[in-house]
Structures are given as C-alpha cells and as structure tokens.
Amino acid sequence: MWSNGEILHYITTRDRGEEEALFAAARKVREEQYGLDVYFRGLIEFTNHCKNDCFYCGIRRSGPGVERYRLSPARILDCCRVGAGLGFKTFVLQGGEDPWFTDERLLGLVRAIRAEFPDHAITLSLGERSRESYRALFQAGANRYLLRHETANEAHYAALHPPETRLSERKRCLYTLREIGYQVGAGFMVGTPFQTPQCLLEDLRFLQELEPHMVGIGPFIPAAGTPFADQPPGDIHLTLRMVALTRLLLPRVLLPATTALGTLSGDGRERALMAGANVVMPNLSPREVRELYSLYDNKICTGDEAAECVRCMSLRVRASGFVPNLGARGDSLVPGAEGPGKAAAPGEGERAPARIAIPVP
Numbered sequence: 001m002w003s004n005g006e007i008l009h010y011i012t013t014r015d016r017g018e019e020e021a022l023f024a025a026a027r028k029v030r031e032e033q034y035g036l037d038v039y040f041r042g043l044i045e046f047t048n049h050c051k052n053d054c055f056y057c058g059i060r061r062s063g064p065g066v067e068r069y070r071l072s073p074a075r076i077l078d079c080c081r082v083g084a085g086l087g088f089k090t091f092v093l094q095g096g097e098d099p100w101f102t103d104e105r106l107l108g109l110v111r112a113i114r115a116e117f118p119d120h121a122i123t124l125s126l127g128e129r130s131r132e133s134y135r136a137l138f139q140a141g142a143n144r145y146l147l148r149h150e151t152a153n154e155a156h157y158a159a160l161h162p163p164e165t166r167l168s169e170r171k172r173c174l175y176t177l178r179e180i181g182y183q184v185g186a187g188f189m190v191g192t193p194f195q196t197p198q199c200l201l202e203d204l205r206f207l208q209e210l211e212p213h214m215v216g217i218g219p220f221i222p223a224a225g226t227p228f229a230d231q232p233p234g235d236i237h238l239t240l241r242m243v244a245l246t247r248l249l250l251p252r253v254l255l256p257a258t259t260a261l262g263t264l265s266g267d268g269r270e271r272a273l274m275a276g277a278n279v280v281m282p283n284l285s286p287r288e289v290r291e292l293y294s295l296y297d298n299k300i301c302t303g304d305e306a307a308e309c310v311r312c313m314s315l316r317v318r319a320s321g322f323v324p325n326l327g328a329r330g331d332s333l334v335p336g337a338e339g340p341g342k343a344a345a346p347g348e349g350e351r352a353p354a355r356i357a358i359p360v361p
C-alpha cells in the first residue's frame with residue numbers, strides 16, 4: 001500500500017531517471033496482467049449537442065460558433081458495420097448530453113446493434129443519466145460505460161463546472177453503473193486550471209475506492225471560445241506519470257493511450273503505452289463530422305478514413321514494441337466485467353497481483 005507521501009512524491013518529481021523507473025515498473029505490471037496486447041476500440045462520436053456547460057469543453061452548450069451535428073441511429077449503425085468489417089470487436093458510442101437521444105431512441109439503437117453484433121462489446125459514453133435509464137440500456141445490451149469523473153476534489157470540480165453540475169451526482173452515476181453491472185470507465189484530466197498535486201492524489205484514491213474497469217487519463221488542452229481558452233495545456237510528463245501511477249495502483253484496469261496525449265505530443269500515445277497503457281481508440285465517425293467533435297483545439301486524427309486510422313495506430317503500436325489486437329473484445333480483468341454478449345477475452349482470468357519494484361522515494 002502506497003502512502004500519500006509516496007504518491008505525492010511521484011506526482012511532483014522532476015527527476016527524469018526516477019520517472020523512467022516509474023514507467024518501467026508500470027510496463028512490467030501491465031505485461032504481467034495483460035501481456036503485450038494493445039486492444040482497439042472503434043470510437044463513434046455521434047453528437048456534439050450538449051445541454052451542459054463545462055468550462056473546459058469545446059462543445060459546451062454556450063460555445064460560440066460550434067457547428068452542431070447529430071448522427072441518426074441508422075448512420076450510427078452503419079459506422080458499427082464499417083468497424084465490424086475492419087475487425088473491431090468493441091464499439092464506443094460517445095456524445096454530449098444531447099436530449100434528442102431519449103431513452104426510447106437509445107434503447108432502439110442499442111438493441112439494433114446488439115441484434116446485429118451479438119458478440120461485440122457495446123460501450124456507451126453519454127454522460128449523466130438516471131438509474132432507470134442506465135439499467136434499461138444495460139438490459140438492452142450495452143456492456144460498458146465511460147464517464148470520467150474529471151476531478152475527485154469538490155472545490156476543484158466546482159471551479160471547472162457551473163453550479164448545476166455536481167461531483168456528488170457524477171460519483172452517484174459511477175457507483176450506480178458499477179452496481180448495475182457495467183464495466184465502468186472513470187478518468188480525469190491532468191493540468192486543468194486550479195489543479196494541485198493534492199487533487200491528483202485524490203483522483204487516485206477515488207479510483208482505488210471505485211475500482212473501475214477502465215481509466216481514461218488525458219492532458220487538459222484549452223478549447224477556443226471557453227473560459228479556459230487562454231490557459232496553458234497540461235504537462236506531458238505529469239500526464240504520463242499519472243498513467244503509470246494508475247497502472248501501479250490499479251494493476252488490472254484497462255488504460256487508454258488517449259487522443260489528447262497524441263494531440264499534445266506527436267508521440268504521446270506511444271509514450272503512454274510505454275507508461276502502462278494498453279488500449280487505443282481509432283475513430284470510426286464519418287470523416288465529415290470528425291472536426292466538429294472538438295472537445296479541445298487541434299485534435300488529431302480528424303482527416304483519415306477509419307481504415308487508415310486503424311493502419312496508422314497498428315503501426316504505432318508495433319513500433320512501440322507491443323502487439324495490436326483488433327480482434328479481441330479486451331474485457332477488463334477487474335472483477336465484475338460480466339454482462340450482455342460477454343465473450344472470453346484472450347488473457348482473461350485471475351492472475352496474481354503484480355509485485356511493484358521501483359525506487360523508494
């Protein structure tokens with residue numbers, strides 16, 4: 001069990017040798033748990049309408065000049081077909097909190113995807129909804145749900161969101177999703193305005209308490225037209241150290257090498273893989289809408305066709321010394337990953353917790 005002091009030491013260290021040792025330890029743990037495989041998720045960003053107004057977000061409700069789009073359920077299903085044709089076993093449906101997507105419409109969509117792709121994993125990322133809605137979507141065939149907590153510190157959360165958006169509600173949703181039986185993905189941004197090392201420590205402690213199946217960690221990147229447009233982006237080294245610390249503290253989680261890391265630094269995703277990440281999410285959204293899903297400025301991978309994204313990511317994964325595994329669902333090793341359409345994933349099963357050997361700070 002790491003003490004708060006030890007964790008804070010690695011959050012704040014500027015010693016590159018120590019940082020490399022941290023990354024090596026995280027890589028070792030990831031290899032002991034998941035081997036060298038990197039799992040692929042097909043990302044479909046299906047709406048940039050959102051009723052919320054998070055201060056950091058480029059598609060927030062009051063964002064000026066945002067050209068809005070919404071894919072029809074039929075179009076989303078087409079994207080899944082393209083993804084399945086390329087070999088994907090997981091679809092991630094991500095969007096803003098768009099009231100047009102009522103439970104009725106979403107249930108019809110999830111049922112249609114489940115009927116056509118009985119063995120695929122269906123991941124939803126639709127924000128905060130009621131327990132009844134989460135349950136109905138799960139029963140309709142969804143397996144996973146991504147909902148980043150963004151920051152586990154109450155005061156920090158209030159500095160990043162308007163008053164109608166509350167950390168307590170975000171946490172309620174995450175625990176509800178876990179209880180219903182979803183594979184749950186939480187996560188946070190590194191380098192948001194007002195963030196302190198203590199906030200990041202609280203993020204890690206919250207994750208240990210929640211025990212999510214996935215953790216998405218990306219650097220803060222400012223978005224034009226938001227209150228934080230002039231703020232500096234998050235630091236790549238600190239973001240990577242948070243990826244590594246998450247791998248060490250929660251050995252069995254799935255950890256994406258996020259697009260935001262690749263946006264901040266050309267080799268950011270490769271460096272995340274070297275720091276313990278084991279998932280990538282190529283984009284399956286139609287090319288003409290990709291640029292419109294701009295949560296932050298200068299987002300990469302908006303121009304290529306889905307097949308090109310897959311080829312590019314496979315090359316990057318191989319070049320980093322890992323094995324692209326497009327054909328597996330890549331379910332989490334964290335207990336409680338059962339659900340609709342569950343299929344055995346390569347390397348799945350109980351393994352002994354990894355021993356961590358890094359220099360004591």
Ligand code: SF4
Pocket residue numbers: 050051052053054057058059060061095096097127
């Ligand atoms: S971060 Fe999510 S919930 Fe907040 S404004 Fe952006 S899309 Fe909406």
